[in-house]
Structures are given as structure tokens and as C-alpha cells.
Amino acid sequence: MTVLAVAEHRRGELRDVSHELVSAGRELADATGSELHVAVVSGDVESFGDELTREGVDAVHTVDYGEEFNHDVYVQAVEALADDLDPQYLLLPHTVNGLDYAPAVAERLDYPLVTDAVGLEADGSLTVTREMYGSKVETTIEVESDHAALTVRPAEWPAAPSGGDATVEPFDVSIDEGAVRSTVTGFEEAAGGDVDISEADVLVSVGRGIEEEDNLDIIWDLAEALDATVSASRPVVDNGWLPKNRQVGQSGKVVTPDVYIAVGISGAVQHVAGMKGADTIIAINKDPNAPIFDIADYGIVDDLFEVVPALTEQFGG
Amino acid sequence: MKVLVTVTDVAVVDDEFEIDGLDVDERYLTYELNEWDDYAVEEAVQIAEDVTDVEVVTVTVGPERSEEVIRKALAKGADRAVRVWDDAIAERDLLDAETKAELLAAVAREEEPDLILSGVQSGDDSFAATGVTLAEKLGDEWAAVVNQLDLDQDEGLASVHRELEGGVDELTDVELPAVLTIQTGINEPRYASLRGIRQAQNKPLDVKSLEELGLDGSALESPLRWTATYEPESEGEATVFEGAPDETAGELAGVLRDEGVGQ
Ligand SMILES: Cc1cc2nc3c(=O)[nH]c(=O)nc-3n(C[C@H](O)[C@H](O)[C@H](O)COP(=O)(O)OP(=O)(O)OC[C@H]3O[C@@H](n4cnc5c(N)ncnc54)[C@H](O)[C@@H]3O)c2cc1C
Ligand SMILES: Nc1ncnc2c1ncn2[C@@H]1O[C@H](COP(=O)(O)O)[C@@H](O)[C@H]1O
Numbered sequence: 001m002t003v004l005a006v007a008e009h010r011r012g013e014l015r016d017v018s019h020e021l022v023s024a025g026r027e028l029a030d031a032t033g034s035e036l037h038v039a040v041v042s043g044d045v046e047s048f049g050d051e052l053t054r055e056g057v058d059a060v061h062t063v064d065y066g067e068e069f070n071h072d073v074y075v076q077a078v079e080a081l082a083d084d085l086d087p088q089y090l091l092l093p094h095t096v097n098g099l100d101y102a103p104a105v106a107e108r109l110d111y112p113l114v115t116d117a118v119g120l121e122a123d124g125s126l127t128v129t130r131e132m133y134g135s136k137v138e139t140t141i142e143v144e145s146d147h148a149a150l151t152v153r154p155a156e157w158p159a160a161p162s163g164g165d166a167t168v169e170p171f172d173v174s175i176d177e178g179a180v181r182s183t184v185t186g187f188e189e190a191a192g193g194d195v196d197i198s199e200a201d202v203l204v205s206v207g208r209g210i211e212e213e214d215n216l217d218i219i220w221d222l223a224e225a226l227d228a229t230v231s232a233s234r235p236v237v238d239n240g241w242l243p244k245n246r247q248v249g250q251s252g253k254v255v256t257p258d259v260y261i262a263v264g265i266s267g268a269v270q271h272v273a274g275m276k277g278a279d280t281i282i283a284i285n286k287d288p289n290a291p292i293f294d295i296a297d298y299g300i301v302d303d304l305f306e307v308v309p310a311l312t313e314q315f316g317g
Numbered sequence: 318m319k320v321l322v323t324v325t326d327v328a329v330v331d332d333e334f335e336i337d338g339l340d341v342d343e344r345y346l347t348y349e350l351n352e353w354d355d356y357a358v359e360e361a362v363q364i365a366e367d368v369t370d371v372e373v374v375t376v377t378v379g380p381e382r383s384e385e386v387i388r389k390a391l392a393k394g395a396d397r398a399v400r401v402w403d404d405a406i407a408e409r410d411l412l413d414a415e416t417k418a419e420l421l422a423a424v425a426r427e428e429e430p431d432l433i434l435s436g437v438q439s440g441d442d443s444f445a446a447t448g449v450t451l452a453e454k455l456g457d458e459w460a461a462v463v464n465q466l467d468l469d470q471d472e473g474l475a476s477v478h479r480e481l482e483g484g485v486d487e488l489t490d491v492e493l494p495a496v497l498t499i500q501t502g503i504n505e506p507r508y509a510s511l512r513g514i515r516q517a518q519n520k521p522l523d524v525k526s527l528e529e530l531g532l533d534g535s536a537l538e539s540p541l542r543w544t545a546t547y548e549p550e551s552e553g554e555a556t557v558f559e560g561a562p563d564e565t566a567g568e569l570a571g572v573l574r575d576e577g578v579g580q
Contacts, residue, residue, distance in 0.1 A: 112541055237502065
């Protein structure tokens, strides 16, 4: 039997999640006595293929077609690979591009799909652990089928070490160009903006708990008293209260300050992706069950409108 | 032109809660319009304001409870709504993305929209898969995580930005008909006006059963079983300060000074 993982790359580089998929895939392959195959589609497949011969990989398949991710091409390529290899489990990344093709592939192959897996257990049948309600609970889903497509949460599994001895083989697919009905025309970087929050040593980061734009004053006051920089979670930026260059997270900036003070931020996975590397994490949140407390070093469970001014006062603000 | 918007309500869990069987006890849940769908509705209404002769229809798979958010979407400017529900659906404890897409596809086949707007994910289940599954079932083109949309109706093309990780947008042209999953921040969702709320009461909201959609029980079959729900063990070892705000703030100030902050 086979487990097939599909790598992800962008603008000439394999993304970290590719190597994490190898670890997750190896886990499943060991549990089911299967081989682990990895596929890479488009781009410089030769060098990607070499880089993917990680420990635990049995074979790498390369599909040389086009440069960048295009979901119509990916769907066709993965469908052809699955037809050929009949993988029991198909492992895809729960990334923005993963969201753009995994559901279509699963549907086309008639594989049940479980997304955003944070745990996998194959013991007779497959049980997938995932989160619900913004990470407040975990649930398990059992797959009563001998096939499944899974999307795997980035940064949950370690990257597989390099140094395996898998074979790299080109896989021939004739892509039906008529079925490619979307065209990637380019990329655009978010504008630079007034500050670079990734350079800051101390960040006071504000979330939806602040409720209104006018209330941001207490955040600016605290930041001034601490000589810190103000950053934010996504809703604050979506609302236009702070510019995009101050957004921390998956689609914003990754920051690694000495001190990160999260004020009224729940700690959604896409936010945490951008700040879990901070040395010291402090959370101020009225909800004792907010997931931010799982990664915080220090916390205050209370109303931010009381705590933040009191903290500012401690520093003479 | 017709735009179909998939709209769902999502459960928000109270700060303190208990789990009852497979789910959080209903007493600790409140329901609201899914944030991502709010942006999708706004995008559809803006298209209707920009282009003449556009009908905006919402579709929801949900119990009577969900009519509250459906009325909200109507109050914001959608023209009419379809809600899919019956006893057989109510019996299922897990409505996975594939099952939801199957039901939504039946409505889409009746409505034949030119464009379907969906949300990137539902805030409670967060499968982030219903929209693209729906596209594949319909044989439509699609794009996931769209944070900018320009429609060229004459060319039958949607030019979109897809928001990738790390502040990079991918620019993509997608042939219509298509399903786009809308990301928050694409626009500024409006508040429903009092007039809108009044008008919404009189807009059509059709409720359809499986049978009325020409489906039978097989549409609900799924190999996925929801087997357990529990509070995750906290991995954290956070030191939590307790007491009145000036006390806790004082203790936190001590920590910050030790870190060399705000000397
Ligand atoms: C593809 C994708 C990409 C994303 N990218 C990002 C990203 O880059 N960055 C990002 O941040 N998010 C991102 N998100 C969104 C993410 O899923 C969450 O929706 C978001 O992080 C929530 O922000 P929040 O914590 O500020 O709001 P919420 O989750 O609403 O949390 C608000 C918190 O404030 C607390 N609170 C409320 N009132 C008070 C009070 N008076 N005192 C104290 N505490 C209070 C509440 O208890 C709650 O915990 C992305 C989502 C998707 C699907
Ligand atoms: N029950 C439902 N009824 C209508 N639309 C839904 C439903 N569930 C999900 N959707 C749509 O699909 C999107 C993604 O949801 P999900 O795949 O559950 O994360 C949501 O933003 C909605 O637009």
C-alpha cells in the first residue's frame, strides 16, 4: 500500500510544509505498513525532487509542467498519480494553495476529505484529530473508508531530515489544456508601509477585543510607555483601524520580538503562525480558555479596558 | 446576471462551557453570521450596485435558527434566499464539507448562477473546503482565498487576487461560471439599515427539503464519523496573575522590567 504526499513550492522554493508532510506521511505509512511516496508538480522539479529525498521517503515522482502552482494542473496531475499509485491516503498541505486544490482532488477521486489535521492515528481505521470553535475544542473524526484525502496543518509535524535514498522518477501526465480554465498572471507583494514590525524588540499587539477604533488610544498609550511598537491581529486590519503592514500572522508578518504582548487576541492558528517565535509571550484576555494562553508565558485573565490603563500607569503613562 | 452566495451561521462558544456528548452544550453557544460570508454577501451586493440587472440569491443549509442570519443577509441587500433543511439532515451530527456541497450543488443547479461567492471557511467547523468542493461538483472553475475581485462580464472572466501566506497575493484570471471563496478584508461589510431590515421581512425565503431538490437519502451518506470532542490539554505553562487590575498590572510590570522593557 501507498501513502502519497504532495509537496508545495512557490517562486522557486519548496515550502517548509513539504518536509512536514513527509513526517506526517511516514507516520501513517509506518502505522499501515505502507510505502511513502512524494510528488512534486511544476517548477524546477529536478532540484525539488532531490531536495525531497528525505529520510523515510520511498519514492519521489516529479511532474514537469509549468512553473508555478495552478490548481487545474495540480488536480489533473494528482488525479493521474493517484490512478497510477492507488494511494490509500493522500496527504496535502492545509495552506492557501492546499485549500485551492485539495477539495477538488478529493471530490474527483471520490476520496473522503478531512481538512486541517493536527493528529493522525491509523489503527485498523483512520482517526483524524482536528480543532473546532477557534481551537477551543479538539474533535476526532473516524474515516470509514479505505481511502482518504487529508490536509495537514502546517507547523504541526517536524520537518523530515534530509539524507534519504529515495529514487526520483519523472511521471508522465498529459495535461488537458482545455481543462485549464484559470491562469496565474503574477504575484504582488503587500506594500512596505510606515514601520517594519518584524524589526521591533517589543510589540504591543491588539485584537478584536478592543471593539472599536477609538479604543485603540489605550494601546498607543501603553506602547508609548513601554517604548514598544503596535501590531495587530487580522480583524483590526480588516476593519481598516491599522494598516496591513502591522498585521501579525499567516497572511501578515512573522515576528520574533523579545516580548510580545497580545491584548484581546484569541490566538487563532493563523495568528499564532506569525508570533509563536517570540521569546516572551504575554496575554491579556478575559477568556481563560482562549488558546493564546496555551503559548503564553505570562497572562492576565481580565478585562483589557481595566488592565491596559493600569499597566500603562505602572510605567508612568 | 445572477450571483449565488452561500451563507451559514456559526456557533460561538462562551468563555466558560461544558461539552455534552459530541458537542459543546447548546446552552453555551450563540449563533452569528459567519464572518467570511458577511464579506461574501457584501461583495455580491456591491456587484449588484455596480452592474445593472443582477440578482443576489443566498443559499443556506441550516435549521430554522439560521433564518436570523439569512434575514440579515437580505437586510444588507440580497434579493431572496433559499434554505435547505429537513428531518433527515437534522439527524446528522456531522455535516461535512462534501455533504454540504452536495446539497448546495442541488440548489445551484436549479438557480444556474453566473457566479457563486462562498466564504474561505466557517468560523466554527473551519473545514475551509465547502466552496471548492461545490465548484468541482458543478464542473465550475474556482479560486480560493480571494481578497480582490474584478469582474469582466463580456469576457466571462473574473480577475482575482488570492491571498497567499506572507503578504503575497497571487493574481489569477478565472473563467466564469466560477465559485470564489472570499477572504475577510476584501471590502467593508455594511450594517443593515432600518429600512433594509424592514424590507428583508418581505423578501422571499424558500425552505426546501431533500425531496424538493430531487435528492434522496444517499446525498447525506458519508464515511466520516464524528467520534469525540474534548477540551485540549493545555500545553502551556503560563504564569497567570490574579487579583485586581492594579495588582496584576503591577506584577506584570515587574516581569516587563526584568525583561528590560519600559525602564
Ligand atoms: C487563510 C486565513 C489567513 C488568516 N491570516 C491571519 C493573519 O495573518 N493574522 C491573524 O491575526 N489572523 C488571520 N486569520 C484570521 C484568524 O483565523 C482569526 O479570525 C483572527 O486571528 C482572530 O483575531 P482576534 O484574536 O483578534 O479575534 P477573536 O478571535 O475574535 O478574539 C478576540 C479575543 O478578545 C477577547 N476579548 C474580548 N473582549 C475583551 C476584553 N474586554 N478584555 C479582554 N479580552 C477581551 C476575547 O476573549 C477573544 O479571545 C486568517 C484566517 C484565514 C482563514
Ligand atoms: N451549512 C451551510 N450552508 C451554506 N453555506 C455553507 C454552509 N457551511 C459552509 N458553507 C459555506 O462554505 C464556506 C466554507 O465553510 P467550511 O467548508 O465549512 O469551512 C462558508 O464560508 C460558507 O460560505
